[in-house]
Amino acid sequence: MTDSLLVLGVLVAAAAGLWAWRRFHPVSFWYGVGFPARAVLVYLTWHHVASGCKLTRNRRRFRLTLDAIPVVGPASRSAATVVEHKRRVRRVDVERSPRLGLLRPTRLGWRMRLRLRDGQVPADYEKAAEGIAHAWRVHSVRVVDVRPGRVTLWATMRDPLVEVVTEPETGELLTVRPGKLENGRDWLIDFRAVPHWLNVGATQSGKSNLANALLKGLAPQPVALVGFDLKGGVEFTPYAPRLSALATTRKESVDLLVDLVGEVENRMALCREHGARNVWTLPEDLRPVPVVVLVDEVAELFLMADKSEKEQVAKTATALLRVAQLGRAFAVYLVVCGQRVGSDLGPGVTALRAQLSGRVCHHVNDPETANMALGDLDPAALDATRAIPAETPGVCIVAGQDGSWHRARSVYVPEHEAEQAARDFAHLTPDWETLVGSIPVVRPAA
């Protein structure tokens, strides 16, 4: 009696200890208990899971079998059937699962490397990933690395994007950390690496929040910020203290774009004069201030109420395209946001899209917009966009120009925080007139 009470007491104490460990130090609990238990489960069930997800292959093997042969004739005179066992070598099909390498723990799950069976391609594993995630009751399984003959799968126990916390900014010029990637790393937008961005999503999907995060991250940096807000200026007017220029009507947009194109041409001429290929190779004292242009609701720039606006729309589209085409080398960067971005807005939109190599696609209602943002990159990224629920604003698919894409979420930056940043760093706002007039127009010698 006392023995069983003692055992019970030890068990209760152990359970309470494990509960407390998991509750108060989940990270060490995961590495010390959770992951080893998971690893055992994964190794034990892998063959079964791979077979269910159609990742196994049949192999012909010679096998020694023990066959039961009914004996007929004098030996089988009684009612019971008499059988004789004979050993035979037979060719049989054996189901082989892909060979599982060592499981490596990560903070949110684990990585596992697999050797592909003959005839398999990484896409087979991308297709099977959802089935594997369900079989192991984990949040997601993704293919994260592909090498000849091998793939690495990454399983995550929970969605790392449920709660995204702010990280301090990197302090590097033109680099912003607007949120987190699904793999737990920081989402970095480096305008010098990927100069122009297209940011799309349905209403309330988190486009403006991302613009707020960018504005907050760029406000303390020595850059000029320019806004286009044709939704009556309601989005960007509160950030006016940190904006060098803001266009809220079509007329203002045309004028501002003309200024921007002029500025890009001046920078081009300056570089030519000094034998530089881009502004970053100019001597530091001559280097012009980088300009980041934020466009909210790009469709407003392309839509026309009547024919009288046709010319203005054409001018706007051409100017925006020129800024995108030439801005990269001359430190004029674009972030174009839009709810509905489709080819129906005009031929200029597809041409503009080709220049916006950074893509962010939030939850969308119309497939055309998602297709515009990611369709030219990777079909798997497009599928991932469709899976973003409307209830998680800020969650998006991010693709850079290297072809890789990630699920990500911007950090929540409410308007008042972005407004505060705009006020706090208002003294860093370059004056637009001075900025566009600061570089004398250099004309090539006749």
Ligand SMILES: Nc1ncnc2c1ncn2[C@@H]1O[C@H](COP(=O)(O)OP(=O)(O)OP(=O)(O)O)[C@@H](O)[C@H]1O
């Ligand atoms: N990263 C995020 N984390 C948490 N909540 C968010 C995030 N992004 C946006 N939200 C919430 O979603 C709401 C809508 O976001 P936001 O205004 O950015 O959408 P939008 O795409 O710009 O919509 P619209 O097209 O109507 O302008 C925000 O007010 C905020 O409450």
Ligand SMILES: [Mg+2]
């Ligand atoms: Mg918005």
